[in-house]
Amino acid sequence: MYPSISRKLVIRTRLDYRPIILETGLVSNASGSSRLRLANSDVLVGVKVELASPLSEKPLEGRLEFFVDCSANATPEFEGRGGEDLANEICRFLQMSYMSGDTINLSELSVLAGQQCWVLYVDILILECGGNLYDTVSLAVKSALYTTQIPSIKVATMDGDQPELELSEDPYDTKRLNTQNVPCLVTLMKIGNHYLVDPTPEEECCSSSGVVVAVSGSKKITAVRKIGSGSLHPESLVSMLKTASEVGAVVNKILMKKLLEEETAGKTQKVGFMR
Template sequence: MASVALSEAEKVYIMHGVQEDLRVDGRGCEDYRCVEVETDVVSNTSGSARVKLGHTDILVGVKAEMGMPKLEKPNEGYLEFFVDCSANATPEFEGRGGDDLGTEIANTLYRIFNNKSSVDLKTLCISAREHCWVLYVDVLVINGNFNCASVSRIPRVRVLEDEEGSKDIELSDDPYDCIRLSVENVPCIVTLCKIGYRHVVDATLQEEACSLASLLVSVTSKGVVTCLRKVGKGSLDPESIFEMMETSKRVGKVLHASLQSILHKEESLGPRRQKVGFLG
């Protein structure tokens, strides 16, 4: 949770504003701040992205390497997550604090992507039971909370089989001869903070200081909730959880539409920095 110190009068002012759907910065409860999305920022990766949202600054790099499929899923590739929380961002990330938070975020990502509707892992399979692509997703939390996605390109591969039945892998040398993974079904993580009797998305540090509990909801572009996680020491009643899930579906669809628009624009114009305002 936030480490900002607020007086009781400031907390009351923020809470009363939220009840009237008017936050301190003029946004409504379901409105995001302007988001800056920059892709292809790390040259030695298969895909990378940097997202800035308020005090949040996240850098993600994806590397594709060949590996062997898991025994229980011989026809699929898989993802591995590593999250590093920069100690320069906040004193809370120093020592074990940053390691524990990084492990917590990585475990959340595993749960979010542990379903068939997020990424088609069968497209990562090269040869059943023998070769597959493993996507290593490295996340650097430079500042703030986690809420980010990345796009990956995978080199095109051909499997050659000789007369004796042995297989040989031929990897394309052309950097443009690649397959871009579809991210249309990849969930977006919507964080909702409960403040008083209502909840807000994209909370500021001051608003987080007024909230005792938050709900992280991963939502697909079709509004399907794939994962839920409560954060904070406070409790959430069933009615509040239902209302927050419904809000996450509405906001998630808008978030997906805006992100997809940026990615499609990048495809036609080439990699470049884009700024987009997400409206709830």
């Protein structure tokens, strides 16, 4: 059995997610934004689009840069600098998950080959920690990227002069990235001889090992990270990766459907699913 969205579901099985509430378009000064609550975990994401120079090793591509901040109010463990290590871990894993060319076409962000490109700064704020932060963050990031509007820009070439960039003055003259294959993260924690998805804080405490798997919309695994101090048998790991791929594909499909429904409605609203 894989994630269900039936409202009649009362008993949560090992492969069911807890209820999810999604809102988009909340941050007025951002190019795209979302707020996603998975049970008691609450994450706000804002995306800002800016022109910059491309990386020397990738002159024909733009890029995404992730920044994670853990609010001190999210959990007592984040007071002081307690959330920095977790924030850095999530940030690094997101960057790794998006490195595959099959997730997002970064060449669409190129403006002037070798000179100018769009950079998407993805700012993630963890407002409340109720377990399974990796999955919550990834769903919120994908939702924010889906709504991100990139201004249209033209390159004007003058005889003997350097090319000039002309930014459209029409606020509705924008484009969006194809986020169909942007990965969702699936966390599986092993408890005894079994494993489960979407672990609660209590379930995380009962587990000594698990994996976080980045799964694109096409079911491709783009990154894997082991968590916990315990070991995993090779057969268990293979089974967990297969399950993560199946679960991730379903979660991606449901999320894209809900985002499309909200966009069709033409207004910001709360959308609930996985329940």
